[in-house]
Amino acid sequence: MTVTIANAGFEQTDDDGVVRGWTTTRPIHTTDEPGAAYSGRRSLLIDRENCDTLLSQDLTIEPGVYDLSLMAWANGPLKDSRFEANGEAVPIASAGAVQIDGEKTWDEIRLEGVRVETDGELDVRIYVEPIASPDFVGYIDDVAIERVGELTGGAAGATGDGSVGTDGAGEAGKPVWRPFVVRGDGPHDERLRIDGLADGRYTLTVMTRNAGGWERCYVYADGTGDAAEVGDAGEAGGAGAACSDDGTGVADVAAAATSRPIRAAVPRNAFREQDRDKWKRVTLRGIVVSGGALTIGVHAQADRVHDDPRGDVRVGSDVPSCEFDDWRLTRDERQDGEPYRLYIGGDITEVPYVVDQGGVFRDEAGNPVDPIAFAGANGWNIVRIRVFNETGKGHDGNGWYIPGGYHEVADGLKLARRAKAAGMAIQWSFHYSDTWTNPGLQMIPHAWARRIEGLTESEAVDELERLVYDYTADTLARLNAQGTTPEFVSLGNETRSGMLLPYGSLEHWDALARFYNAGARAVRELCPDSKIIIHVDDGGNTRRYLEYFGAARDHGVDYDVISSSFYPFWTQKSAHQFARFAVKVTHEFGKPIMIMETGFNWTGDTGSGQPGQLSNNGPYGGPETSSPELQRDFLIDLFNELRGVPDGMAIGDLYWDPVMIHANGDVHWSYRESDDMGGGNVVDNTTLFDFDGRALPAFDAYRYNS
Template identity: 50%
Template sequence: MSAWLTTLVLVAASLAGFTAVQGAQASPPREPEQRPRPAADGFAGGGDLTMLNWVEDSGGRYHDEHGRPADPVRVLADNGMDLARLRVYTETGPDNPRIGHPNSYLPDGYQDTPDMLDLARRVDRQGMDIQLTLHYSDYWSNGEIQDIPKEWRDVTALPDDQAVAALEQHVRDYTRATMLALRDQGTLPASVSLGNEMHGGILFPYAATTSEQGWENLSRFLRAGYEAVKEVSPSTDVILHLDDGGNMDKYEWFFSTAEAHGIPYDVIGSSYYPFWTGKDIPTVAAFYDQLHDRFGKDIMVMETGINWNPLTHEGVEGQLTDNGGVSYPETPQGQHDFLVDLFGQLGQVGDGAVRGAIYWDPVMIPADGVGWEVGQPNVVSNTTLFDFDGRALPALRAYRTT
């Protein structure tokens, strides 16, 4: 197939994908002029609820702190959680299944656009704001893993300049279509993260931050995503999210280079886990203060987490083998105290620069077949905000302080 014909095919496929996402909504649209709910005054306490439908459909059941069966979103909201992070991956349909890295995958129907839209309606009904994370991949992405979605991979047969142009259009169309689907059902996000922990870039190898050309391509892709978000919802903030909260060298390098390439964004996103960083709360709070002074941007802690039990429900060490560089014990009370101190100290960062913190996978309780991917174990059941039986843990009370 000639290069120009291949390009036409790619454009047609992109438009088809746009139409498919538009049709994914499952409830009558509200007024298209709706805008995101204004952020509440003060510090936002959030949680990543992406796994919820999969857990519930697999038999997971939740209870309030008194042991009464309850809707987990209602339990979270009643305790003061006012922000829900929802991650979304690309989808290709039953005849062309999603394939992640290095062949990781999820069940059909979860963590794709229709699933995300359903969760967006659920959290919106409970008064939560939405933080949307676009992975631009079939499955998990981070600083080292940024695989091109399967349905976009035909670009690899093109010369580099044509491949980059095609991917730029894919990013623009996919972002815009997802935002339109959210707008049409009345659940516009307060913020959108373009990628996840993407200090290494996105859509490897074209936009890897290991070369000047990679940065040039990354600037094109991120600008396309930014413009698509703002076209649909000018008041939605765009986040660029890195891992390793507290590592000033990494953040200085990334955001100064992004600034030099004219990459637009509104908020710095940061992951902070004591286990991974080895830093206590005062240290990371001082880092965020320095980061705000340096770049003049507000900050959202996109991920945080700590163990409430040393072992998972299967009696083995989980993703976090201990609680890292903090003195909080691996107990329900230790988890509670960590969150109270984290929310309190981050809320005191100068000028209210830290907008909030989002807890990682608070709802991923034990459920049949549910793991970090199909066929793999649940390695975070001992870091959730509900215990192994789905009962709300004391840590939820920390949200009442935000």
């Protein structure tokens, strides 16, 4: 339920341009300069002359738990500016997240879990800190309030009544298990069998409070009702055993949803000190019950204390703990089609190049491994393979080229065979270019550019449309022929500015839609079961996605899945904020969402000792906080938030270049056309293997979300 707040978008002003609807400590003005409003025509202006004020509204609303939000943009720090409600507060900290093409975006500032007691009073406040700089400018817009829950005690909505039993299991509002705590003084396995269930699909949720310090801590569910001994991934009979009976290390994809337990790693409840007492909901979606019984449980093991002669034993405050409360089991409304599956994996395109440059991949113990087979045996169930038309010198973008033979279709076909052999699904990404594409660079392939040379604009669009179809269809036919039909096909890469520029720019949506639909037509004809993806960057920017995919809808673009690039650095948003964005976007367009790219620093600098592409980890901290453990915990947090999006509408995450390791400094993103000088590696501090190629703890996020 959305609560109406007076003049939430600052559209109403008096004759002097002063804000109406808010109580303020001084007159404060709006602006209607072009681009200054998030929506509508006006926004609240922040500058040196229009600051040092408190805006407030006192509302009387229905008791409950509420989330509040506002949109902010600024070209500098807002210092101690705050967004407050009923004694809760968050900083308004926005400098405008800068995207890879230099564009600054609006930030959503969220204040969550505000309690409105039985008196119904909600006091909303926006405090703007005094601004000293004459060059500072910022805007605030679209204040929103949404009721998200009932007033309860215990775990943020948990009943806390300690009830145990099966009566009415699956009924809304009734817990199915007692609250309990596990502590890291040894391995733990708590479980409960629930009988008398109707066969079908279920979702399990539980409120958790986990401060961290675990080697593994996950919730599991076995729809046969007969969970085996739960152990590490790869142990025969374990809850997440990653190997098939034939010893190949390939899990049977079809059986995975029904024949073995599924797991959800428990995220840390706090990445900020002020959140330590807050609870998080863990969601385990896609449970299939056959035979009327279900076993649910928790498995936990603390991080090993290496300098303690007693091994895993911990004492006192060193012992981690995790609280569980409000266990709820609900019947999934949609029982047709395949059970929900969260696709998690990463981009493997660089593997051949890195290996040819001397890179060696290793498991956690330091043993050399095939990185693709290793990933498939340790929690990945999907890979991304991106392809360019024709790489090599002379096919450059902005003076830089990719070595010939890499990233091309023939290279991708080999990777597809390896991925299928490792039991993983394939996401195949057409870039429709000879080099990297992103919102700032969408270059027509050189061979295609020669084909349209001298044509009129209309003739060029016709020819490019034919070329997109022919190239897409030919590639997919080759994938089919070798038995590696992709489950997902993306048409273009980060096409926020369009593709095949300038013909397919956003100023020419008719042409852009024709290019998309040419690729889509090839997919529908050659791979009718494959899902078509449109991929845009800046995941979390609701307005951008509403506008972009609204235009795609208006122009009749044929696609199945919305896809985002989501980096806490580029967006300055948390996993929870992304999930809230995903709820809005999937609801608006009725399409599921998949994250095409995610990246997170595991250490502050690259292997060359220089800062990498990601200067920080956004809400998760600056470069000084980067660590392998934080990278792992971020991924666990992200996967959990995706599973929690209603109706299973968030379907996966693909990590960006997890394999582009340092390899003694011989791996480069591109080479300079003029002298063949390597351009360096700006992502080897965000990979899932360290500088020496050893697997990082991040793989635990995949193992325990299987």
